[in-house]
Amino acid sequence: MQVMRVVDDASRRAALAKGAELLRAGRLVAFPTETVYGLGANALDEAAVQRIYDAKGRPAINPIIVHVASLAAARELALDWPVSADAIARAFWPGPMTIVVRKQSVVPDIVSAGGNTVGLRVPAHPLALALIEQARVPVAAPSANLATQVSPTTARHVERGLGDRVDLIIDGGPTHVGIESTVVDVTGVTPRVLRPGMIGRDAIARVAGAAESHGVRASAMPEAPRSPGLLGKHYAPRGRVILVDPDAMHDVARTQRRSSRVGVISFGAIDGDVVRVMPREPHAYARGLYAALHAMDAERCDIVLIERPPDAPEWAAIVDRLERAAR
Ligand code: TXA
Numbered sequence: 001m002q003v004m005r006v007v008d009d010a011s012r013r014a015a016l017a018k019g020a021e022l023l024r025a026g027r028l029v030a031f032p033t034e035t036v037y038g039l040g041a042n043a044l045d046e047a048a049v050q051r052i053y054d055a056k057g058r059p060a061i062n063p064i065i066v067h068v069a070s071l072a073a074a075r076e077l078a079l080d081w082p083v084s085a086d087a088i089a090r091a092f093w094p095g096p097m098t099i100v101v102r103k104q105s106v107v108p109d110i111v112s113a114g115g116n117t118v119g120l121r122v123p124a125h126p127l128a129l130a131l132i133e134q135a136r137v138p139v140a141a142p143s144a145n146l147a148t149q150v151s152p153t154t155a156r157h158v159e160r161g162l163g164d165r166v167d168l169i170i171d172g173g174p175t176h177v178g179i180e181s182t183v184v185d186v187t188g189v190t191p192r193v194l195r196p197g198m199i200g201r202d203a204i205a206r207v208a209g210a211a212e213s214h215g216v217r218a219s220a221m222p223e224a225p226r227s228p229g230l231l232g233k234h235y236a237p238r239g240r241v242i243l244v245d246p247d248a249m250h251d252v253a254r255t256q257r258r259s260s261r262v263g264v265i266s267f268g269a270i271d272g273d274v275v276r277v278m279p280r281e282p283h284a285y286a287r288g289l290y291a292a293l294h295a296m297d298a299e300r301c302d303i304v305l306i307e308r309p310p311d312a313p314e315w316a317a318i319v320d321r322l323e324r325a326a327r
């Protein structure tokens, strides 16, 4: 495995050339997007996509998002292109938005995990866009972490999690959004949010007329797995995560520290063995969240206490990830 750091024009050119060459050769390339690092492979090459599943230990029932560089390239992979898909794409691409449409047969079944839909996304990161353009293929890419672990927001996180399972890591620095894209399914009558993200349901409803949530809180089990990746434990560090109400933080931390090495992720100063004080603004919080969770792993915390954020729409995607981590 090789890490290529992008610091100037020359290193950028070299990393993109190498990355594009490897993708065309059926290899795995980790690259930054604006949300989290992706583990990329040529989406049209079945054997290459199989390598993604193997590297992550990802269940074969979990479909992979395909990244393209333009709306026109996305449409080529879609069997049809609903009006709502067009409205959402025009409003939010490039950006942290994945649109699930019925797939064209050119998209291998392994990408869609046997289903008849495909999730498409035009990422907003310049290195991701340039890589896809130079590779001249659509790029299938889940988050570049082992299945069930915390998504990577730096090249170092990818390296620690996947090591030699990946052929190249393009290091473009820390990612900006910090949590994964919103996934919206437009194959039904009303667009349906399958995975919340920093682009919220209200913003989607404004451009598409209406939008519904998956209607399943992370703490409940869905009756039908519309998006299999949303099942089960996810986004979790190795230590046990407990979501704690603000008023109880001090007491819970004090009690737990008698028997465990305790990590604390809070909005204010709380005593813990490892402490990360987080911003009270949701975008800044999202940007720093996974680095904080990775730090709890690196510091070998047995228990991670996380102060519950406000119950407000702008925090919904963050609370979703925290509740999954706490399962
Ligand atoms: O921000 C992101 O979306 C990142 C970056 C790399 O683009 N990718 C990402 O991929 O988070 P992944 O595989 O870790 O999560 C994708 C989620 C999974 O929950 C998966 O089940 C769901 O999207 N998904 C993908 N394709 C789908 C489809 N055709 N139908 C329903 N859900 C789908």
Ligand code: MG
Binding pocket: 142, 143, 151
């Ligand atoms: Mg993931």
